[in-house]
Amino acid sequence: MQPLFLTDDSVHKIRSITEAAGLKKFAVAFWGQGAANQLGISKANGAECRILCDLFSGACNPKEMQGLLDLGCEIKTIDGLHSKIYCSHSQVVIGSSNASSNGLATSGKYFSGNVEANVLIEETSFLERVHRWFDEYWELPAARRVTSALVLEAKPIWLKNAAMHRQFAAGLLTQLRQQSKLIKAIKARVIFYTGEGGSTSAQNTFNKHGRIQYSDAEWRLLGNEIPYYEDWDGWNVQPGEVFLDFGCSKPKGRATFYGIWRVRKEPFIQVGKSKTHRIVLLDQLTDINGYRVTADDQREMERAIDLYMKADAKRWEADRHGDFVDKSFADFWRDLILPASSS
Structure with a gap:
């Protein structure tokens, strides 16, 4: 299958990755409220999901991160991570969409979130390379395992960021x-x-x-x-x-x-x-x-x-x-x- 360019239908393709059998790997920097629900992460498949994020970016909703832990997801954080990769054994979506209400929003007549673009790829050698990349970063000493205590530690940063109205938007x-x-x-x-x-x-x-x-x-x-x-x-x-x-x-x-x-x-x-x-x-x-x-x-x-x-x-x-x-x-x-x- 040739690479498939995704715009409005990105969230549906990403959900198909979540619903696939086996281990899922998400190297996605930012996680907003409702991301697990939009992506189809549940008690049934949470233990099969590994997530790399940037917990201390101020853009990971602490309630959502704790919810992902409660669903059984393994999570690690890397300072400065900025990737958006959703991968199963047979497919990967790479592009601009974070796991947030803006990044995963669908659009009808009017846009309800950011304008996003992604690519779905199923080519075997490309998938193998993505898995190797993810595994290497997962094993980095700088990749800290996210626990409930770490989520609480990062919460003040998220609250400060929210109060400043998108700290990262203005220079x-x-x-x-x-x-x-x-x-x-x-x-x-x-x-x-x-x-x-x-x-x-x-x-x-x-x-x-x-x-x-x-x-x-x-x-x-x-x-x-x-x-x-x-x-x-x-x-x-x-x-x-x-x-x-x-x-x-x-x-x-x-x-x-x-x-x-x-x-x-x-x-x-x-x-x-x-x-x-x-x-x-x-x-x-x-x-x-x-x-x-x-x-x-x-x-x-x-x-x-x-x-x-x-x-x-x-x-x-x-x-x-x-x-x-x-x-x-x-x-x-x-x-x-x-x-x-x-x-």
Whole structure:
């Protein structure tokens, strides 16, 4: 059977997966009220359902999660999971639909939820690959088993998210303009430098000693990103510190957003015999304390950096660590974003 493109009928096809015999695997980030009922998960088949979600995203309804546990489902949570995969032994649906009232809504004359699109695939080798992917993430040390106690722990995050009216819908800068006090919650540094690439010795050190500290699943999530900074001279950086990372491809070039990065718990690896030359291992994040940096945010911050650098040629004289800008987010907001907004 050729892949089948699904729009309005997605929920019906997903229900057919739930109703199939044998183990079902759902790698679906967000679960809203009524999801189990819409998907056909019940006492009769709950014990055959394994669920991967992001419980601490603020988008998993605690009542629904407890209901899934009561139905016998096995559930694990992975921070940052964003997939939408519904799989049985013979079919898989992959697409945009979360297990929520918006994601699983059907539409008649008018849409009652989000506009979703999915694909149903039955090809054997593709199914085998999906199962291997799921099983690998299921066994990750970072995949925490969801219990009733963990659901209660995550409930305040869900309540806060609900009170903020879809925290993930608006970008970081928009929310800061609406609630200036949120600046205290953004514990991050903003750096800007010439992204000319690291030294060969640092790359060799990472390949030999750093790469093995990342699981295959973590490595795949990184794509082509290289998850470390190179430090030559005692850069003041601490485990757990978060960076909004900007660079330019050539001297005096335009700023480009390179992502959000957090320093690992045991991040430092010495390069060669030098006491000061080291690499700093990183994990890539999708948000800062739940606040997304949207494409609009990225463009606005890039523009702010460009204006800031253009205003004074001396700012292109990098500090001893190679950075043109290294500021707390609060200082970045005050010194770059606000002036750029009024220009």
